Amino acid sequence: MSLPPFQLLLDEHGPGVFRFLVGRVGPEAEDCFQETVLAALRSYERGRVRPDNLRAWLFTIAANKANDHHRGQSRRPVPVEDTPDSAAPAPDHEPELWDRVRRLPPGQSAAVLLRFGSDLSYAEIGRVLGCGEMAARRRAADGVANLRKETT
Amino acid sequence: MTDTEGFTADLAHQLGHNDSDRYDIARSRTVAALADEADVTYALTDSPVGPLVLARTRAGLVRVSFGLDDPGEVLSDLARRLSPRVIEASRGLDEVRRQLDEYFNGQRRQFDVDLDWSLTSGFTRKVLEATNRIPFGSVSTYRDVATQAGNPAATRAAGNALGSNPIAIVVPCHRVLRTGGGLGGYGGGLPVKESLLRLEGVLR
Numbered sequence: 141m142s143l144p145p146f147q148l149l150l151d152e153h154g155p156g157v158f159r160f161l162v163g164r165v166g167p168e169a170e171d172c173f174q175e176t177v178l179a180a181l182r183s184y185e186r187g188r189v190r191p192d193n194l195r196a197w198l199f200t201i202a203a204n205k206a207n208d209h210h211r212g213q214s215r216r217p218v219p220v221e222d223t224p225d226s227a228a229p230a231p232d233h234e235p236e237l238w239d240r241v242r243r244l245p246p247g248q249s250a251a252v253l254l255r256f257g258s259d260l261s262y263a264e265i266g267r268v269l270g271c272g273e274m275a276a277r278r279r280a281a282d283g284v285a286n287l288r289k290e291t292t
Numbered sequence: 293m294t295d296t297e298g299f300t301a302d303l304a305h306q307l308g309h310n311d312s313d314r315y316d317i318a319r320s321r322t323v324a325a326l327a328d329e330a331d332v333t334y335a336l337t338d339s340p341v342g343p344l345v346l347a348r349t350r351a352g353l354v355r356v357s358f359g360l361d362d363p364g365e366v367l368s369d370l371a372r373r374l375s376p377r378v379i380e381a382s383r384g385l386d387e388v389r390r391q392l393d394e395y396f397n398g399q400r401r402q403f404d405v406d407l408d409w410s411l412t413s414g415f416t417r418k419v420l421e422a423t424n425r426i427p428f429g430s431v432s433t434y435r436d437v438a439t440q441a442g443n444p445a446a447t448r449a450a451g452n453a454l455g456s457n458p459i460a461i462v463v464p465c466h467r468v469l470r471t472g473g474g475l476g477g478y479g480g481g482l483p484v485k486e487s488l489l490r491l492e493g494v495l496r
Binding site: 142143144146147148158159169170173174177181182184186235238252253256257259284287288 | 300304306307309310311317318319321330334372
């Protein structure tokens with residue numbers, strides 16, 4: 141079974157992947173998205189990629205790029221004057237829910253975004269995060285519980 | 293609906309929403325880098341004979357297809373036969389588009405673009421290469437191109453080869469007619485063949 145043209149994959153899943161990256165890395169989503177799609181295109185050949193779940197494959201690359209960005213940020217020295225007083229500044233119109241999701245522990249943040257923002261199944265989320273389906277359910281549930289705690 | 297269901301429904305509603313302007317900008321920023329990395333790039337364009345799909349590889353123009361079917365079919369065919377690393381990017385095809393515009397405006401009689409013949413082989417390629425030598429405003433026959441391709445008797449095979457021409461208009465299969473007279477066939481439909489021959493002054 142051959143792979144579909146990459147552009148069609150991008151057209152179908154690009155918005156969902158971008159939305160996920162906005163949730164994970166905020167204003168760095170544009171950079172992260174470019175890295176994700178470029179890395180995906182580079183490895184997009186028969187034998188290296190299975191055609192049976194290309195969405196999960198694409199999101200896996202995105203999730204790893206998002207983690208790389210977070211790790212990079214904590215290692216990069218930031219001058220004291222430039223330190224933001226909260227998480228990365230959100231665009232003016234962005235509701236604070238996105239901000240709170242972004243500040244969850246990374247595993248919960250990713251699971252919540254994948255489940256409720258991009259409608260992936262728990263089995264897919266388990267693949268994307270490399271944690272298995274049960275852990276994916278737990279992370280999503282814990283994420284939701286934490287978000288609800290903050291509202292009350 | 294329980295409290296939790298209501299909460300998660302609300303979550304899905306908020307988190308499932310894209311800022312489409314922001315996405316469009318993010319997307320357009322990736323095009324150049326993706327195009328550099330792709331094996332096949334394509335553009336959709338309009339013409340006096342209808343919508344066209346143009347595709348190129350690093351070697352050159354590899355496909356000009358009438359957008360009769362879903363472009364998706366043309367792209368899937370390219371993905372299967374050449375490479376799945378197919379990206380939409382008009383940049384590398386602007387020159388071809390310009391030359392096609394000039395051709396349709398009566399300002400150009402000869403295309404000057406590198407061609408990638410990868411989608412053809414054997415006798416078909418020989419037939420199409422012979423066809424590519426037929427000048428603007430002239431015509432040939434199935435028998436003649438079969439002869440040029442090395443097999444004068446293979447007129448039906450020549451017809452099939454022309455029918456499978458992947459680079460329409462630029463490789464002028466429209467200039468090949470039935471040996472005994474009569475227009476013959478055309479992949480893009482006979483009305484298009486007639487339009488092109490009229491444009492070139494072959495038909496009135």
